[in-house]
Amino acid sequence: MPEEPSTGAICDQRDYFRIRDRIGLEIRPLTVDDNSNPDPFSENHLDELRLELRRLDQDIKVHLASLAEKDRLMTTLIKSLNGKLDILARIMTFEQNPLQPQQWQEVTLSEGGIAFTSSSGHVQVGEQLAVRMTLPPEMFRPQAVARVAECTRQEDGQYWIRGEFIRIHDGDRQQIARHVMRWQIRQRQK
Structure with missing residues (x-):
């Protein structure tokens, strides 16, 4: 994960509470044709x-x-x-439709976006990704479209990708907000 910006760097503006959690994560790059499909994970x-x-x-x-x-x-x-x-x-x-072990990973999550690591460097800043999350323990499955805001290669060869949600239903955003709040409560109880 990238280091926090130094004092002279641009400040990281936060509009939402963020947590670091292990969730199920499914990512699909979107093309121009996919933008007309309201559910890229459609069954x-x-x-x-x-x-x-x-x-x-x-x-x-x-x-x-x-x-x-x-x-x-x-x-x-x-x-x-x-x-x-x-x-x-x-x-x-x-x-x-269980997630495979490699689909569970550490992320930084908020109502406004998600950051995660990936072995693929094919993601470009500005690209749109369909994102479906599985949030334990409730197993909510919110999904959104995120625009890649940052893609940084790390020392271990992985890529740190930060995406901002540009299209998300209110119900899905509320599920994420409840998950973040419950996560914070659990951390305080430890």
């Missing part, structure tokens, strides 16, 4: 089911809001069951 045979799941999730949220006014205990129970189903779905998804 076409499951897209319709995912859309239906999102629709049902929105329905549940609407009904829970009105139910909360009438019966708090029932609302709490339904939220717990919904959370349990979400976890079960993530476990099943991950078991069907």
